[in-house]
Amino acid sequence: MNKEARLSRLTRMALGRESSDYLSRxxxxxxxxxxxxNKYGLENVYRFDVGKxxxxxSPLIQDVLETxxxxxxxxxxxxxxxxxSYQRLRRQLSLHHDIPPEWFVFGxxxxxxxxxxxxxxxxxGDHVLIPVPNFDVFQSVSFRMGASLTFMEMPGLCWDGNILESLCRKMKEKTxxxxxxSNPVNPTxxxxxxxxxxxxxxxASETRTLVVVDEAYGEYTDRPHAVRSASSLLKSYPNLMVLRTFSKVHCLPSARVGYMAASSERLxxxxxxxRPMFPFSWFSLYxxxxxxxDGDYVNEIRRRNQERKKCFFNRIRQQDSGLETFMFLExxxxTLMFRHRDLGADALHGLLAERGFLTANLNRLTGIQNQGFLRMTLHGDAVNEKFLDACRWCGRHLFR
Incomplete structure (x- = not known):
């Protein structure tokens, strides 16, 4: 028997699809x-490709680890x-989002x-609607289930009233x-x-359409004493599912703790x-x-990030920055998307790697294919300046 015949039809379809994400298993x-x-004689390689x-x-975690x-x-x-059962974490998140503790699902x-x-x-055969560019996992999991995908491109890579109207119109035209x-949008x-x-x-409620809002980076847009989340709308919309994670602001990616909030018991x-019976360890839960x-630490990280972005863009906009051929998106x-006026994404990605900076290559991502975009994660001011020096070197590389 042909070995491939032992696989399900949906699995064979998934194996035949090339991922457009920048990460690879x-x-x-x-x-x-x-x-x-070893190849380039680098002392350090900086991970600008991972959005953590x-x-x-948190220093609170550090203190506990040292006991x-x-x-x-x-x-x-x-x-x-x-x-x-995650009862303690449920209660904590319940207070955080002001919703009942039983509304959380973990993974x-x-x-x-x-x-x-x-x-x-x-x-x-179900129809799925995705504004693009967006988190590629939405596309890959929908495809694996045999869904029919409709992509709604965001002109200028910017969410505005026009894209909202287009999405609402699409939902009226087809089921x-x-x-x-994703909100904030990943990767913009x-x-x-x-x-x-x-x-x-x-x-979406009128057309009985389910909506998932992935807020993986949501803590960056929360307020010092308030969560700014679609979770506040769950009581009104049983068709809504809101997602958050401990991998980004909380910097616990290895813990693998993510959660969904939904008011619909059926969902x-x-x-x-x-969900597996035990999706993560006791240590991860702890x-x-x-x-x-440690809400104070999250507030501090948000403050630091704002200061770093301000400093970063001030350096770029200086008249003698040497970065006139680069475009960085607000x-x-x-994280920031960027590209070079003349260098393609693959070339720029490779040149930055030679200088010790790994970036996320978005050149195959749906909605921005072949537009030359990479994505970088802000570091401290000193390392960010080294990154900008590497960008200047890449620009000069064209004239060698």
Missing amino acids: DVDELTMVEELK NIDGF PELLGLITGSLTEYPEN AGLESVIDHIARAVLDP YRLVWL GQFIPQDDIHRLLSH RQATNTY MAQLAVL SDTN
Whole structure:
């Protein structure tokens, strides 16, 4: 028997699709970094390609990690299955979002939660609507379920009233099962006003369309004493699912703690159906519980990010910056899309890697294919200046 015949039809379709994301399961990143160091004689390789908080996790977590009692807790937990009701974390997030604790569903990072949602609500042939560019995982999980995808391009890479009207019009013209959004938009970093989310949900309710709002970078647009989230709309819209993670601002990507909030018990039950019994460890849960407690640190990271962006763009806009051939897009998060006027994305990506800066190559991402865009994550001012020096070197490379 042909081995491929043993695979499901949907799996064969998924295997035949080339991912447009900048990350690959097949790349050994640690080896790649060491190879760059050896090949180009680099002392450091800076990860500008991953959108996490470069300042690290909360000092509260650091203090706990340094306590002698933690070793006993860790060794004791290794012999037990982790808790899977998450009651304490539920209560913490309930206070944070001002919604009932039972409205949360947890998973091993947002990618797995997104996959579980797609499995729970999509049938082959269902129509899915995605403004682009957007998080590529939305596209890949929908495709794996056999859905028919409609992409709505954002002119000028900018969310505005026109794209909102277009999405609402599309939902009236055809029956869509699901709309995927990220807010702030990944990868542009633009925050979508809550009024626009409200209007979209109102139209989606009329057409019985489900809406997912992925707020992976949401903490960057929250307020010092208030969450600015679509979770505030859950009581009015049972067709809404809101996602957040501990991988970005909280800088716990290895913990793999992501969550969905939904007022619909049916949606929560359906999504939970695909969740493994123990999606993450006791230690991951403990770290997430500590992270929620340290709101002051999140406020501080938001403040630092604003200062770094201000300094970064001031340097770019200086008359003698030497960066006139580069374009950097404004962002509400810690990541920035950019491109060079003459260098293509692959060439610029490779040249920056030679100088020790790994960036996210977005050249195959739906909605901005072959437009030359890369994405970088802001670091501290000193490292950002080194990055800009590397950009200047790349620009001069054209004339060698």
